[in-house]
Each structure stands twice: as structure tokens, then as C-alpha cells.
Amino acid sequence: MSNIDMIEAAADRLKGHVRETPLLSSPFLDEIAGRRVLVKPECLQHTGSFKFRGAWSAISALDDAARNRGVIAYSSGNHAQGVAYAAAQHGISSVIVMPSDAPKLKIENTRALGGEVILYDRATESREDIGEALATERGLTLIRPYDEPQVIAGQGTTGLELARQALELDVTEGDVLVCCGGGGLTSGIALALEHHAPGLRARPCEPEGFDDVKRSLQVGAIQSNNASSGNICDAILTPQPGLITFPILQRLCGPGLAVSEQEALHAVALAFLRLKIVLEPGGAVSLASALFRKDQIEGDTVIVVASGGNVDPQIFEQALEFLT
Template structure:
């Protein structure tokens, strides 16, 4: 993985992915005690940054592999990104999803034309299931984060942050990124290393799933003890990827851990002040910016809202925090 791969992905994605802006609100600045800029990938196609990686991977397959079809496993955002990318390229997608994934994400993935196979998080080895189905059907497996083309696609978020921040006169910032397996975090870190080297990427995770924060301290990949127990389904991964962790270890600052309640409050503020709909896992970076000021080092923090695919009942819980 290098900046050239990210720039190549940007060329493949151009005209297909939305270029999301950097947004601001004086009310958010007041809460955080510093300047806050928000990168709203909840406005991306399929409601999350995952469309970038999905398009990058599918568009870079050879003709034979693309014709046969692809398979992915995901709680919903990578699922939808790959499903739409596959449909747009005229091929099929099989998506393996946990049976407790949000109903909206399962329904949307099916609506985008993908075949959905559900599994139990507690009793089924997801990776083994994916490998088996891929092998039996001759499908190309597009992993959610440990895939070079996926990381390159997610890295285009970093290219846009660097360019837009520079246009605003910003060269130094903490860049808070919602982190599960590390595809988005590592991709952004690589892009900023090249185009905005004075910005520091800060992985943000929900409490109980802070494997990246712990891994950055220990210097080796740590695992989470559980695969359930947070409302932040999009980033409830067991551990960082073998491809993503070395990048994060080399380029990222210390991780930040936030509570589910923090994520809900951040969702409420994103809607109230920026009119954005964020899902819990997509709001943890904003939660870090707003409610954990002592963990940040720069006068400006750029928070990536990574997704907005949230069920109505969960969004109602977030709005209730504003009362």
C-alpha cells in the first residue's frame, strides 16, 4: 500500500463517488473548545464511506473475475458498498451478514441486488464461511478492510481532507476517524502522510472494542474479548487487519475510546447542528471531538462521520439525548 495506489483509486472513483465537504458549526466549536470540521461520509452513496472501497475493489478486478461475481462479509456498510459497486459493474454479489445486523442494512443490501447469507456472530466463524462460499462458487472475496484496493479506496477520503483543509488555510489538525478493522483509518493516514504531513490521524473506537487503541500501546495486534455488546455495529470488529495495523502503528497517534452514550449524543448534535444523520459507529469520531477534549492536541479537529445507516428506533434514542 502506498500513495500511488490511493491516487489510482481516486481516478477510478472519480465521477462515481460523491466528494463530501468539510462542514462546521460554531455550536460544535463551543462544545469542543476548539475548531471542529466534519467530513460527512454519511452523505456518500449507500450512506457510508464503504462505497469508495467497494467501487475501488470491483473496478480493479480483471474481466474474468468481475464476470464470475464477488462475495463480501459485513454488518451492513461494506455490504451495501460492494453490492452497489457490483450491480453498477453488471456483476453479482453475495454478502454474508450477521443475523443481528440492523434491519435497515440487511434490507438495503438485498434491495441493491445482492444475495444475503445470514450467520450467528457467536457460533459461526465468519471468515471460514466466507472462504467456503467463495471457493464453492468461484467468487472473488472482497474483505472489508484487509484488501489493498479497499484501503486505497478509503484513502481517497484523506486526499479530499488534505485538499479542502489546505484551501481553508489549515495544515495542522487532529483527524479523528471511526475505526473498526482499520481500512478507513489506515487509508486516510497514508493519504495525509503524503499530502498533509502535519495532521495526525486518531483512531476512535467504542468502549469494549478498543483493540486498535490497545494494539497501538502494545505494538502488536490485540483482540476484543466479545463480538457483541455495543450499539456501534459498524465497527465491532474482533481485531485490526494484518495489512491495516502496520500502517496505523507507523502513522497514527494514540487511539481514543468513547462510550455508546457519547456516540448517541454526537448523533444528536450532528442532526441538530449540521442536519446530518449518523449511525452510532459512524459518530464515534465526532464524539471524541466533542466530549474528549483532553485527548486531542491540536487547535483544530477534523472528525469523519463514517456512516449514516441507522434504524429509526436507534435514531430516536439519539434525538432523545437533546432533550
């Protein structure tokens, strides 16, 4: 089970390898939100998302023998790039199992970052079968994207930084909005805040129609989404909260927030205009919640974790239309 000691140990292992992201702000965003907005841009993290933190944490926590045999992950997105790059930086091999219809750029990026990409046909093959055969054959360790204590610990280092940075600005109370898929980042941050900034409360943010975490928190039991795709926030479309993450979310988080695709895109545009950062829609649902769900938020200051920036130029251009 993940706990604060694991997060602090992960922070020690990440030191000098992870990028400490700043807290950004803009008076223009404050005005829209009706309160001060502080944005932690994890899009500026290595590989363009917070996922590098969890990948580094998990790989660096392995014993030498296991680490030297290499790691494996199933992902076509940010987790793939985080694992591939963290493995390469450790000097070990990584296998990333991706669907053959994944965007070409993501496949190329994952390869260029040092990952061995194995493609499978979604229609006729099972990625788990392929992955298990490879893992057994080569002794690879599977790095799960969120339901894995050392991954949660790594994501939680975001919360350690954030708690310290907020305190430096005398912010000790308020909501911390976090983009939420399976809950690895949100649960890690919630654990860090519990110990280092107990007046700050993590709140998961999701796309409408894929708000499994919000509904699970309301009901008090794990709920699933009806669909698994078909939303522009592809980075955070997960079927349901994790078995490890959900109890943490339930114990520590405030109510979830959900925004529309258009609101997520609008937030991408405002982050471009006012913060000069590049967000993907799934990495902007937290900012969208701060800007467009202000009646559901408490306090004079809201903190926003903007989780990733791996967005296709075409989608970005769609967002920029909000500015013309």
C-alpha cells in the same frame, strides 16, 4: 501492501462514481470542542457510509475475467451495502453472506441494492465454509472489509479529498479523528495525509471496551477485545486491528481515543441539531471524541471523519433524548 500510488490510482477509478463529501462546521460545535471543528460527513456517501469507496476500488481493480464472475462478501452492515451497490453499478453479481438474524431492513436493503443475500445460521453454520464453497463453485472473488490493499486504497481517497479541502481552508496542522473498526479507513487516510498533508495526523476513535486499536498502539502489538458484541456502535466492533492495517496505523497515527456509548449517542444528537446530518453511533465516535475528549487533542482545528449514517430510527430517537 497499500501505498499512496494505489490510493491515487483508486481515486482515478472512483472519479465520477464516488460522491465528494463536503466539510461541514458549526459555531455551536466549535464552542463545545474549544476549537474549530471540521466534519467530513461520509454518511452522505453512496449507501450511507465510506464503505462504498473501498468496495468500488476493489471491484474496479479486478481483471475483467475475475470481475465478470462476480464477488462475495461476509457482512451484515455497511460493507455489505457498499459491495452490493458497487457490484451492481459495475453490472456484475455479488453474493453477500449474512447471518439469518441480521436486521430485516439490512437484508432488504442489501437485496434492493443488487446483492444476492445468502443467509446462514450463526449457531450451526460457518460463513467461511458457505462462502468458500460458493466462491469455488462460481469463481467469485472475496472482498474483505478492511485487510485488503485495494479496499484500504479506496478508503484512503477520503484522505485525499480531506487533505485538499483542509488546505483550501489553510488548515495544515492538527488531528484528524477517524472512526476505527479494523482500520481500513484510518490507515487509508493516514497514508493519504502522510503524502499530501504531513502536518495532519490521523487518530483512531473507538467505543470504550472495544478499543483494541488504541490498546494495540499503546502496547506496540496487536491486542484483541474481550467481547465481539454488546455495544451500540455495531459498525465498528471488530475483534482486533488488521494484519495489513496495523503496521500502517502504528507507523503513522497518533494515540487512539475512546468514548462511551452515551457520548456517541450525544454526538449523534448534536450532529442532528447543528450539522443536519444523520449519523449512526459507530459513525459518530470521532465527533464524540472531538467534543468530549478535548484535553487529549492538540491544535486550533480538529478534523472529524463521520463515517456512516445507517442507524435504526429507534436508536436515533434514543439519541434525540439528549436534546429534550
